[in-house]
Amino acid sequence: MAGTPSTNQRAFDPATPSSERVYPDWWNPQPLKPGHTLSLKYGAKSPRVYEPLAQQFIEEAVQAEAYLQQPQYQATLHRWAVAEAKAFLYGRWVSKNENLDDPDFDPQPTGWARSEQHRWQNRALAEAKELGLTPLSRSKLGRNVTQMALNVEAIWNSTPASTRAREEEEQP
Numbered sequence: 384m385a386g387t388p389s390t391n392q393r394a395f396d397p398a399t400p401s402s403e404r405v406y407p408d409w410w411n412p413q414p415l416k417p418g419h420t421l422s423l424k425y426g427a428k429s430p431r432v433y434e435p436l437a438q439q440f441i442e443e444a445v446q447a448e449a450y451l452q453q454p455q456y457q458a459t460l461h462r463w464a465v466a467e468a469k470a471f472l473y474g475r476w477v478s479k480n481e482n483l484d485d486p487d488f489d490p491q492p493t494g495w496a497r498s499e500q501h502r503w504q505n506r507a508l509a510e511a512k513e514l515g516l517t518p519l520s521r522s523k524l525g526r527n528v529t530q531m532a533l534n535v536e537a538i539w540n541s542t543p544a545s546t547r548a549r550e551e552e553e554q555p
Contacts, residue, residue, distance in 0.1 A: 425496065427472040427503070436471065437464035444516070448531060463510035466503050473500035 415421060418431075441464045445451045451460055451483035477496045512520040 425472050425476045425499075427469040427499070433465060433468040433472060436468040437461065440464040440467050444514075445521055448516070451514065459510055459513050463514055463516070466507035466510055470507055472501050472502035473497075475502060 412454075423429060423432070441460055442485055444464070450456070467539065473496050477493050477500060481493050508517075514520075
């Protein structure tokens with residue numbers, strides 16, 4: 384029939400009323416429910432996937448280094464954990480989808496994910512350095528804290544005894 388539209392044309396034509404639409408067997412016109420994972424690819428762009436993982440990283444870091452519980456570290460700690468989680472998720476996807484043993488393997492589809500993984504690893508490393516989670520940054524952080532304590536002690540010792548006595552009297 385030359386003038387009759389096909390099933391696909393009638394099903395997807397917005398001018399056709401929904402009651403008259405005929406869908407192919409494979410078509411599921413039901414709307415997706417909140418929380419579905421059908422469109423999830425890496426998980427690194429979905430807060431409901433990377434936030435629980437980031438929270439695990441935060442808990443492990445705080446358990447290992449008690450000073451990270453202090454409020455001034457919370458924002459940087461969260462940024463570090465999110466970067467670690469995203470790098471992990473991209474890396475997991477790449478490892479599942481790369482088959483380097485296959486002679487016909489095309490690295491093009493996983494190249495973008497590998498570059499994103501690398502970008503988030505660098506971001507996580509920068510945040511880790513700020514938090515003192517690398518050996519060198521930890522030694523610098525310790526040195527700065529020690530230097531600050533020595534400066535406070537030097538200032539205290541250089542103040543006249545009468546000023547120190549007055550300050551001690553004012554404290555309850």
